[in-house]
Amino acid sequence: MGSDRKIRQYNMFQFKERWKKIREVSYDDVVRYLYSPTDPSSLGVVRFLFGLLMLVDLPEERGGSDIDIRWGDPRDCHFPLFPVLTNPGFPCMCMLYCTMWFGACGIMLGYKFRWSVFLFGVPYWYILLLDKSYWNNHSYLFGLVTILLMGSSANHFLSLDGYLDESKKNKHVPYWNYFILKYQFFLLYFLAGLKKIDMEWLEGYSMKDIGGHWVFIPFQYVLSSDKIDYLVVHWFGFLLDLTIGFWMMVEFTRPVAMLFCACFHLMNSRLFSIGMFPYVCLATMPLFCVETWPRRIQSLFTRSNTDPSPSSDCIYSDDKTNQHKGQSLENNVKWKHRFVAALLICHCGLQLFLPYSHFITKGYNNWTKGLYGYSWDMMVHSWDTILVVVKVVDNDSGREHFVDAGAWTQNDRWNKHADMCVQYAHCLKGNLLEDKKHESVSSLQPKDMPNYITSDNISIYVDVWCSLNKRFQQRMYDPNYDLLKANWSPYEPVEWLMPVLAEYSGFRTTMNDISKEVYSWSNNSDVLFIADFPGMYLENFINSDLQNVTLTVLEGKVVFEMEDQETLQSIGVPLKKGDRVPVEVGVFHKIHTVGESPSCYMYTFVRDGVLDQEETDQKYTMYSPFPLVEDVQDRMESLLRMWRHIGSSFLYVLLGRPYQLRSKK
Numbered sequence: 001m002g003s004d005r006k007i008r009q010y011n012m013f014q015f016k017e018r019w020k021k022i023r024e025v026s027y028d029d030v031v032r033y034l035y036s037p038t039d040p041s042s043l044g045v046v047r048f049l050f051g052l053l054m055l056v057d058l059p060e061e062r063g064g065s066d067i068d069i070r071w072g073d074p075r076d077c078h079f080p081l082f083p084v085l086t087n088p089g090f091p092c093m094c095m096l097y098c099t100m101w102f103g104a105c106g107i108m109l110g111y112k113f114r115w116s117v118f119l120f121g122v123p124y125w126y127i128l129l130l131d132k133s134y135w136n137n138h139s140y141l142f143g144l145v146t147i148l149l150m151g152s153s154a155n156h157f158l159s160l161d162g163y164l165d166e167s168k169k170n171k172h173v174p175y176w177n178y179f180i181l182k183y184q185f186f187l188l189y190f191l192a193g194l195k196k197i198d199m200e201w202l203e204g205y206s207m208k209d210i211g212g213h214w215v216f217i218p219f220q221y222v223l224s225s226d227k228i229d230y231l232v233v234h235w236f237g238f239l240l241d242l243t244i245g246f247w248m249m250v251e252f253t254r255p256v257a258m259l260f261c262a263c264f265h266l267m268n269s270r271l272f273s274i275g276m277f278p279y280v281c282l283a284t285m286p287l288f289c290v291e292t293w294p295r296r297i298q299s300l301f302t303r304s305n306t307d308p309s310p311s312s313d314c315i316y317s318d319d320k321t322n323q324h325k326g327q328s329l330e331n332n333v334k335w336k337h338r339f340v341a342a343l344l345i346c347h348c349g350l351q352l353f354l355p356y357s358h359f360i361t362k363g364y365n366n367w368t369k370g371l372y373g374y375s376w377d378m379m380v381h382s383w384d385t386i387l388v389v390v391k392v393v394d395n396d397s398g399r400e401h402f403v404d405a406g407a408w409t410q411n412d413r414w415n416k417h418a419d420m421c422v423q424y425a426h427c428l429k430g431n432l433l434e435d436k437k438h439e440s441v442s443s444l445q446p447k448d449m450p451n452y453i454t455s456d457n458i459s460i461y462v463d464v465w466c467s468l469n470k471r472f473q474q475r476m477y478d479p480n481y482d483l484l485k486a487n488w489s490p491y492e493p494v495e496w497l498m499p500v501l502a503e504y505s506g507f508r509t510t511m512n513d514i515s516k517e518v519y520s521w522s523n524n525s526d527v528l529f530i531a532d533f534p535g536m537y538l539e540n541f542i543n544s545d546l547q548n549v550t551l552t553v554l555e556g557k558v559v560f561e562m563e564d565q566e567t568l569q570s571i572g573v574p575l576k577k578g579d580r581v582p583v584e585v586g587v588f589h590k591i592h593t594v595g596e597s598p599s600c601y602m603y604t605f606v607r608d609g610v611l612d613q614e615e616t617d618q619k620y621t622m623y624s625p626f627p628l629v630e631d632v633q634d635r636m637e638s639l640l641r642m643w644r645h646i647g648s649s650f651l652y653v654l655l656g657r658p659y660q661l662r663s664k665k
Contacts, residue, residue, distance in 0.1 A: 027338070027341075028333045028338070030341060031315070031333050031337050031338055031341045032315050032317065032332075032333060033175065034174060034175055034176035034179065034340075034341050034344065035174040035175065035176065035313075035314055035315040035333075035337055035341075036174070036175045036314065036315065036317070037172035037173075037174070037175075037308075037310065037311065037314040037315075037316060038172060038173050038174065038175045038177070038178060038291050038314075039172070039173075039291040039292045039295065039308055040153065040154075040156035040157040040170065040171065040172065040173040040291075040308055041157045041158070041291065041292060041293075041294035041295045041298075041308075042178070042286055042287065042289065042290075042291045042292070042293055042294055043152070043153075043154045043156075043157065043173055043177055043178060043181075043287075043291070044110070044154060044155070044156065044157030044158040044159060044294070045157075045158060045286065045294050046154070046181070046283060046284055046286060046287055047107060047108075047110065047149065047154035047155070047158075047159075048108055048109075048110070048158055049283035049284075050107065050108075050145060050149075050280065050283060050284070051104050051105065051106075051107030051108025051109070052108045053276045053279050053280050053283060054100075054104040054107065054108075054120065054142065054276070055101065055104045055105060055108065056276055056635060057142070057275055057276040058097065058100055058101055058104065058642065059635070059638035059639045059641070059642040060275055060276075060635065060638055061136075061139070061275035061276070062097070062100070062124075062127065063134075064097045064101075064638070064639075064642035064645075065637075065638035065639070065641040065642045065645075066641075067090065067093055067094055067097060067642065067645045067646075068090060068645055068659075068661040068662050069410070069661075069662055069664055070410055071087055071089070071090055071093040072090040072661040072662075073408075073661070073664075074087065074089060075408055075431050075434075076408050076409070076410065077408045077409050077414075077423065077424050077427035077428070078130060078131045078133075078427075079131050079132045079133045079414055079419075079420045079423050079424075080129060080130050080131065080132070081129045081132055082129065085126070085129055085130050086130075087130065090645075090649065090659065090661065091649040091652050091653055091659070093127075094645050094646045094648075094649030094650075095646075095649065095653075096123040096126065096127065097123070097642065097645075097646060098646045099119050099120075099123050100119070100120050100123045100124055101642075102116075102119060103116045103117065103118070103119030103120025103121070103123075104116075104120050106119065106120075107120060107149070109159065109160050110154070110155040110158065110159020110160050110161050110162065111159070111160040111161060112161070113154065113155035113159065113161055114150060117146060117149050117150045118150065120146060121143070121146040121147060121150060124142070124143055124146060125143050125146075128140070128143055131410075132371060132373070132417070132419075132420060133409075133410065133411055133413040133414045133420060134410075134411070134413075135371060135372060135373030135374075136274070136277075136372070136373055137372070137373060137374070137375070137376055137377075137378050138274060138275070138276075138277035138280070139373065140373050140374045141184075141188060141277075141280070142276075142280065144184060144351075145181070145184065145280075145284075148180050148181055148184065148347075151340065152173070152177040153168075153171070153173040153174065153177055153311070153313050154173070154177065155168060156168055156169070156170065156171045156172075156173055156308075156311070157170060157294075157308075158294075170306065170308050170309060171308060171309055171310070171311035171313070172308050172309070172310060172311040172313070172314045173311065173313065173314070174313055174314050174315075176340070176341070176344055178287060178291060179344075180344055180347065180348075181284065181287050182249075182287050182288060183348060183351075184351065185245075185281070185284050185287065186245040186249070187351055187352070187376075188281075188376065189240075189241050189242075189244050189245040190241070190242065190245050191355055191376040192241040192376045192377075192378050193238060193239075193240075193241035193242025193243070194242065195355070195375070195376055195377040195378070195380055196234075196237070196238040196241060196242070196380060197238075198380055200380060200381070200469045201234055201238060201380050202234065202235070202238065204229060204230040204233075204234045205382075205469040205470050205508060206234065206379060206380050206381065206382055206469055207229060207233050207234065207379060207382065208229060208382070208470060209225070209229070210228075210229060210233060210271060211223075211224070211225035211226065211227070211228030211229045211232070211233070212225045213270070213271055214270075215267045215270050215271060216228050216232065219232055237264075237379075240260065240261070240264055244257055244260065244261050244264075248261065248285070248288040249288060251290075254288065254289065258285055258288075258289075261281075261285060262282060262285065265278035265279075265281045265282050266278065266282075295307075315332045315333060315337065316332070354374055354375075355370075355374065355375045355376050355377075357370070358370040358375075360491065361490050361491065362490075362491055362492055362493045362494075363418070363419060363488055363489050363490040363491060363492055363493070363494060364417070364419060364490065365493065365494070366416065366417055366418055366476070366494065366497060367381075367416075367468050367476070367497075367500050368380075368381050368468075371417065372413075381468060381469060382468075382469055382470070383416060383466055383467070383468060384466060384467040384470075384473070385412065385415070385416075385464065385465065385466040385467075386465050386466065386467075386473050386528070387463070387464070387465040387473075388405035388412070388415050388462070388463070388464050388465070389402065389405070389461075389462070389463040389464075389479070390402065390403040390404075390405050390407075390428070390460070390461075390462055391403075391460070391461040391462075391463070391479075392428070392432065392453070392458055392459070392460055393458060393459045393460075393461070394453060394454055394455060394457070394458055395455070395457040395458060395459055396454060396455040396457050397454055397455070399454075403428065407428075408427065408428065408431060409424065415462065415464045415476075416464070416466065416476070418477070418486075418488065418494040418496070418497055419488060419490075421462050421464075421477065421483055422483050422486045422488050424462075424483075425460040425462070425483035425484050425486070426484065428460060429458060429460060429484060432453045432458070433453065433456060435453070436453045436454070436456075458484070459482040459484060459485075460482065460483050460484050461479055461480065461481065461482060461483065462477055462479070462483060463475055463477065463479035464476040464477055465530075465538075467529075468500060470508050470511070470512075471500070471501070471504065471505060471507075471508060471531075472501060472504055472507065472511075472529045472530060472531035472600055473528065473529060473530045473531070474498070474500075474501055474530070474531045474532065474533075475498055475532065475533070475536070476497070476498055477496050477497060477498060478496040478497075478498060479536070481495075481496035483496075498533065501531050501598055504531055504555070504598070504600060507529075507554070507555075507600065510554075511529050514527060514529075514602070515527055518604055521606075522606060524606050524607045524608070525604070525605070525606050525607075526604075526605060526606070526607055527602055527603065527604050527605075528602060528603045528605075529554075529600070529601075529602045530591075530600070530601055530602065530603070531555075531598055531599065531600045531601075532591070532593045532598060532599050533593060533598055534593050534594070534595060534596055534597065534598060534599075535593065536592075536593055537561075537590050537591060537592040537593065538590065538591045539588060539589075539590050540588070540589055540590075540591070541587070541588050541589075542583055542584070542585040542586065542587075542589075542605075543585065543586075544585050544586045545607070545608040546585055546605045546606065546607060546608070547585070547605065547606045547608075548604075548605060548606045549582065549583040549584075549585060549603060549604070549605040550580055550581070550582055550583065550603070550604045550605070551575075551580060551581050551582075551583050551591070551601060551602075551603055552578075552579070552580040552601060552602050552604065553575045553576060553577055553578065553579050553580070553599065553600075553601045554577065554600040554601055554602060555577055555597075555598070555599060555600035556576075556577065556593065556595060556597050556598055556599030556600060557574065557575070557576050557577075557593075557594050557595040557599065558574075558575050558591050558592060558593055558594065558599045558601060559572045559573065559574050559575070559591070559592040559594055560572070560573045560574075560575055560581055560589065560590075560591055561573075561589060561590040561591070561592060562583075562584065562587065562588075562589040562590075563587065563588070563589075572592075574594075575601075583603070648660070
């Protein structure tokens with residue numbers, strides 16, 4: 001008993017001593033730690049690889065090879081975060097891409113480093129903020145890395161700046177250069193794991209039908225495709241994201257963790273079209289290693305002493321080093337060091353706060369919280385959109401017109417976000433009124449867009465039908481809400497947003513069982529599940545390439561309305577749970593939801609064989625096991641196409657030679 005008491009007393013004494021030391025740590029001690037001298041070699045290699053990957057990224061995901069399509073039409077609708085940002089036009093955008101390319105090249109080579117980061121970073125963020133519909137988490141990540149590199153000394157190793165300027169060659173770098181990048185990529189993994197603590201992910205509804213991909217061949221010998229989706233993709237992906245950052249920070253577990261992390265990113269590069277994101281993550285993994293690892297490799301080929309020399313960017317604790325620099329330790333911590341340390345602390349706090357700041361920016365919340373691009377909820381939510389109806393009503397004449405939802409847009413992500421729907425409505429109105437003003441159809445206008453507006457008094461309605469994480473297809477917005485009069489604010493909930501019918505989420509198991517049964521009928525059989533709100537109706541048209549179409553009610557009550565071809569009168573057939581009715585193809589029909597509860601129903605049908613063959617070809621291409629050669633060829637073609645655009649813009653600016661824009665497909 002006495003010995004136990006002594007042990008407890010000793011432990012308490014140790015705890016008090018440690019706590020005392022922690023309390024004695026001052027802000028300047030933290031600053032000295034962040035500015036402690038560190039080997040520059042690992043940072044230099046990461047900088048080189050990041051610049052190289054950005055050169056590859058520019059023609060692809062940044063859209064450099066398609067500048068004419070993405071930015072060439074001044075009437076195209078874009079979705080800037082701030083209204084003051086506008087599309088400057090094709091020639092100016094080409095100049096921005098040219099500036100970014102030289103900036104990325106300077107980052108890679110370490111030439112005029114800070115100017116290169118500036119030339120790359122400013123146009124990059126401008127283009128990113130110019131259109132929210134292209135936002136991705138990794139696009140945001142690349143922009144953050146660019147900002148963090150701006151203040152670093154990443155050009156002290158493997159750089160032209162070091163070759164041309166001895167004051168930068170092989171000099172120490174402050175430790176914060178490593179710390180802040182490691183912190184950013186640690187958050188990338190950790191927050192992605194935290195976001196996956198969601199029943200949608202953990203129950204296996206976020207990702208479907210990828211277990212048959214060739215990258216999972218080792219697992220296919222022991223697991224079915226469904227089990228691979230659930231255990232490997234969802235659960236292993238969740239555990240890896242949540243813990244991999246910790247494992248890579250511990251020296252003992254680092255080799256195994258980096259092996260798993262590398263395999264994870266290589267698999268993602270084959271599974272998804274996410275550009276340079278997996279390769280950037282691979283290139284930055286060495287940040288978690290000992291900073292001298294490149295120098296150790298270098299020592300295998302040369303015996304010369306390559307140790308870094310003191311740098312004025314660092315704060316040294318060694319008295320001899322300080323005397324050599326003519327400074328005392330007390331005077332080394334200056335206001336700029338404290339200021340930079342404060343900025344780093346603010347950045348760390350901001351990156352922790354932004355992914356969970358959606359309680360403030362309520363206007364960007366839809367079925368999911370916040371805009372996709374800075375929340376790190378990667379792959380947690382999957383969308384399947386079957387119908388987007390854009391209706392324009394001329395309030396003076398009372399005429400209704402339907403507009404192609406792809407008119408004047410580059411992608412379909414805008415229709416999942418209420419703020420972008422409002423922006424699209426105003427852009428569409430501007431284009432239609434411009435046609436009315438000129439009293440002719442513009443040559444830039446899509447051919448299927450006639451000039452049918454007779455007054456400025458118009459209304460625009462959008463009806464979006466989509467499924468979130470394999471639920472029923474349902475409408476996302478109130479189809480009777482005029483978006484031109486929308487009361488939207490970044491800080492207020494969206495008032496015309498329809499809620500997810502979460503009470504029917506449990507049907508997903510039943511829907512999966514029904515789907516398997518329908519797919520067993522034939523290679524071309526398919527099923528579509530739909531839910532709707534009381535008092536609303538779905539007007540649908542079945543194409544003639546579908547056969548044996550049947551409507552079956554799963555829940556609630558509906559009235560099936562179809563026009564009799566002989567009498568030209570509408571006939572309404574009431575249906576309840578379990579009832580089914582054949583649906584005639586080639587004509588419109590309506591399904592009214594009656595009663596006080598939502599309705600759930602499904603279409604079963606058989607597709608034409610030609611469409612099925614096209615889908616098979618696409619699947620075969622997606623599952624091609626060795627696409628590396630094709631990737632290199634495509635990237636070279638993209639790069640050459642980008643420079644052709646840049647060259648034509650220079651000829652236009654300097655010589656007035658007209659440029660030619662490709663038509664949209």
